[in-house]
Amino acid sequence: MILLASLVLLLVGGAVGFAAGRAGAPRSPDMGIDPTTAVRRRDAFIEHLRELAWRDRDVAPELSTVVLDEIRRFSADPDGWDPRSLG
Numbered sequence: 001m002i003l004l005a006s007l008v009l010l011l012v013g014g015a016v017g018f019a020a021g022r023a024g025a026p027r028s029p030d031m032g033i034d035p036t037t038a039v040r041r042r043d044a045f046i047e048h049l050r051e052l053a054w055r056d057r058d059v060a061p062e063l064s065t066v067v068l069d070e071i072r073r074f075s076a077d078p079d080g081w082d083p084r085s086l087g
Contacts, residue, residue: 046071 033041050071057064 046074 049067053064053067053071
């Protein structure tokens with residue numbers, strides 16, 4: 001009985017600690033931005049990466065090729081992008 005009460009107390013304490021940690025966690029700067037703004041910012045960043053890889057392709061041709069191919073693959077089907085393939 002004491003073991004069961006200790007286990008329940010431990011679980012409740014863990015849940016309260018977890019909830020307190022989540023509530024006190026710092027928010028990311030993107031929190032509070034509407035989804036359309038976030039998508040526009042993402043698309044602008046991807047376009048910037050594309051231009052950077054193309055402009056500086058003579059510095060690291062293999063890397064530029066990989067970056068451009070990945071951007072092209074993502075742009076072709078963003079819903080089919082598998083985030084597990086990132087690493």
